[in-house]
Amino acid sequence: MARYLIIALLLFSSSSILAADAPDLEDQTRAVSTDLRCVVCQNLSVADSPSDMAQQMRAIVREQLQAGKTPQEVKDFFVSKYGEWVLLKPATHGFSLLVWVVPFVALLIGLGLGVFFIRRWAAKKRAAPPAAADPKLLARVREEFANAEPEELDLEDPSPRAQLLQERSRLYADLKELEFDYQAGKLSQADYVDLRRDIETKAATVLGNLDEMAVSAARRPQAAKETEVVQPKPGLRGWQVAAGGVFLLIFGLTLGVVLTNSLKPRGGEGDSITGDFLTGTGAPGMGNVAALLQEGKTAFDKQEFSKAIEAFKKVLVAEPNQPEAHSYMGFILMQAGHGDGALMAFDKALTQAPNLPMALWGKGMVLYQEKKDFAGARVVLEKLLQLTPQGPERNEIVKVLAEIPTGNQKPQPTAKAAPPVAASSAQISGRITIDPKLKASVDPNATLFIIARPAAAGGPPLAVKKIDRPTFPLPYSLGAENMMTQGMPFSGKMNIAVRLDKDGNPTTRDAGDLSGDYKKNPVEVGTKNVDVVLDQLAK
């Protein structure tokens, strides 16, 4: 029995020793992960973060521990990949040592300064032992006190002499009170003598000062008042005020400039929220985003592209992935001839909303027209076709798809391929004139833009004609050859607008630019005599 007990004890003890030598791998993994910073979520440890990256990092920690690496070696591995940043507790050597030391040094300096100033303040407060007063003055004090009559003092007078007289009167009152207390038996003989000497000495000093003042006033009667004025007044000195002002200025500039420039608007769930609060640029409410988006669309419809860009940019600051804003930016870039940028914008929109019709349409047309990627364009537009219900829009997509060449064929320019009769009938023509009142405002070097927008859908211009240095009256015609995206049919009802732009840049509206709308908008394609008067002057 005893033998079994010994064996059991041995087994128990050995298993305990084994357990002590090999702590649970999960515990070790957790301990190491707790000291590592998650690279995705700020200020969370790898152990606490739910992110995919943290999970992968935990798996690596476990794997390396299992392979026999020590916790320190595992941490060193992550430091070799991410730097000291990855450690939640900075190292206690090298530059990182400062992080540990500086707070304590600052605390010590603070305490030292505190002690220094408190001692200095206490030293000032502690009254220096009164110097032995002049016996003559003391005798005068006793005499004046004995014969003291209540005198009327001007308490409002701030002059040094009046202050001294008030002080003298107060000290005599103190002496009187002291006498009374002593007679009433409230004070011991020793205390009475000490206090009386103290008050008398102070009163003697005051009398001495009054005498000096009287002598100097007698010597310089003219300058007496000036002397009083020149007396330094208690309060802040000039340099202190200046230093305070400079500090406040620098502090304000730091907050106002550096802070707002360094903070970024919220870019995603993991971003700091302070940027939004301090810059006011980030995350306006949903209503504000909708309002900005609408503002951008309205500006876009009016061809005020710089205003539209500004509004869409604000939307994208608040919601970096807002698909409609990206799509509109794509159309603007497309119009400006930046195919690559437009494609990028449509791609961003489609990342968020893969079935957004306007982004699919824009991307399809860029691939078709700009990039000559017919297969790509076909894929995108076929997807759009599947999403579009029966109607004129679907018909247009079908038409464009039919026009896209197969293989590496060059695209057929629709307008030229169309029968001449159809081409001539698919036009809007008329005459452009200047309002006589604005004739003086015409810049001979300006550029004229004749713009047609679909009346029903609004949105981007369908066709634009550009004429440099026009002379008025100017006959014009707008047809399929002026389509923004070649291959689209020029049909249906249009709104016609004209703009005479001084700098030739349709994306900006500057002072001095002239514009005008056809008064009977909308007009059917094929209409003639669509005369437009340039009658609006931008200020």
Next chain:
Amino acid sequence: MAWRRLIITLAVIAPVLWLLVFGFQRDARYIKTPLIAKQATPFAVTLFDGGKLSLSDLRGKAVFLNFWASWCPPCREEARDLEAAWQKVKDKNLLFLGVALQDTEKDSRAFLEEFKVTYPNGRDESGKVAVDYGTWGIPESFFIDPQGRITYKHVGAIRAALVVSKLEEAAKGIVSAQEGKGDVSPVR
């Protein structure tokens, strides 16, 4: 006396202001890599075309290594640029390698098809390669010289011209002092 006080006041205020400016100008999310001028960690990935590619097989060539994911907008932003850069350099002794991370195979393949990517691409299924290269935001691009040393790192979308010039520098063994930064998506 006044000057002494002024100097003491400024001596107290200046470090506090410096700390304030330093703190606000730092991007707390940004992790500066310690890997530049260090040897690139060797790894092997299975390519989407079924083949295998090991970094050690590429010794003697300058390599452009790009980490990406189909869900990351800046990756889409740079995809065409990368392919354009590849078309420019593919006949030289330079190699591109894309590594998809935190992505499904289906989505990665769709991405490659959408952007008509022709250079070799593989998947980092376990995330180990990403950690080996200290990735924290994608896309991240590394330029490795023929001796296997990392010469430049770019976090965020990168343009074709920069890819070509940095790859040419890598081919000559020129190490950049600073890493580059563009639009970036934090990894998940």
